[in-house]
Amino acid sequence: MQHKLILSSPLLGITISRLCQELIENHQNFENSVIIGLQPRGIFFAERIHQELESITGVKIPIGYLDATFYRDDYRRRELVKANATKVPFIIENKQVILVDDVLATGRMVRAALDAMTAFGRPSKVELCVLIDRIYNRDLPINPDYVGKKVNTLATEKVLVEWKEQGHEADNIWLITK
């Protein structure tokens, strides 16, 4: 297996700052906006975005975590995936939701997440923010609104995101070729 580094600090910090500026441009003071991180790994990226946004704007922005395991379209077709905690301590009715995930590939998890989100209300708008966009890997017509980095990958390759919060030494994003 071959590991190739595609993003790490300090460039990652710059990317997160840039994404936050883009979000501020569209959401201004975030009075009607909420952030929802996708389990399992999107929550770390969502936390970073959330921290940075709050420190720049000085306003409190609601943040939640959503697990879409029970909404997956490959249940009974592939091995079971472990369910993670969902914590959406607010109603998203008429809110602008910023859905945050680390890697966008097929778009199937985002589809499941959109489905899962309906259990918490009807948002006025949903935007998608991803750190890595694996272009040309899409199975569904889903596109991100905010992209950290676009990478051109083969379906056989894998993108691995490591966060300090998970116990890794540094934040690193790898492209793994088998």
Add this chain to the structure above:
Amino acid sequence: MQKLSTRHLLGIKDLTPDDIELIMATAREFKEVINRPIKKVPSLRDVTIANVFFENSTRTRLSFELAEKRLSADTINFSASGSSVKKGETLLDTVNNILAMKVDMIVMRHASPGAPHFLSKHISANIVNAGDGTHEHPTQALLDSFSMREKLGTDLAGKKIAIIGDILHSRVALSNIFALRKQGAEVTLCGPSTLIPRYVNELGVKVSHNVKETLAWCDVANVLRIQLERQQIKYFPTLREYSLYFGINKKMLDDLNKEIIIMHPGPINRGVELTSDAADSHHSIILDQVENGVAVRMAVLYLLAGQN
């Protein structure tokens, strides 16, 4: 991820400690699901489940049915009364006829111990045992463990659990003993000696005939119903005498001067094994058990159906 080591849930006896952990972890997430504004997930939308009840049930049947609906499964219900069972149809024939209608899972309650085990040797659908005679009632034991963990805030290793009442006729007791021992809890059974089965020492439990001592010892008391309908002979002179020696009232609990959790699988014989003031006291988590039952059964159905 890890999956259950079995295709059927016939009894806790067949589960590994890892299976129990997986069910507990999945049930936690389903408990969050059933407390959402919209309590339904689409996971089992292409699964059909038959609830086959050869014996009466309120809680278990409703709980399974609700769990199935929350998972978006299609359900059909069968109860023996008013069916062809009365005309002499065998168990296997009845079930095979149900399965011929393209059913994926069977949830079955039967008065004969081992009925679901027998069935599992002859059919391919997943089977969930919803109680087989005086043998096992696995989902009840799982929801009891889930409720204990939730209330205690930890897993059950080293915890002291008492099971009080009619152990001899209780499938809930047997499944609870297996489940609690597999999670490392200490178990004491308490009841009149006529209602404690003889072989029970082999399961690694202690036996007591003194309810006050048992309550003083335990963190959790799971109080069982006196199953008069299964008692063909007299095991104790009168209900009044039973409740005098083995019944639990609020004063006994208050006199303990400690935190104690009182559980009961229902239906309660109020005034026999538990007085009303004890059953409705702050010690009691009887209604939490019922709520958790739906989440635990969702987890079991989800994990079993997901293996296919």
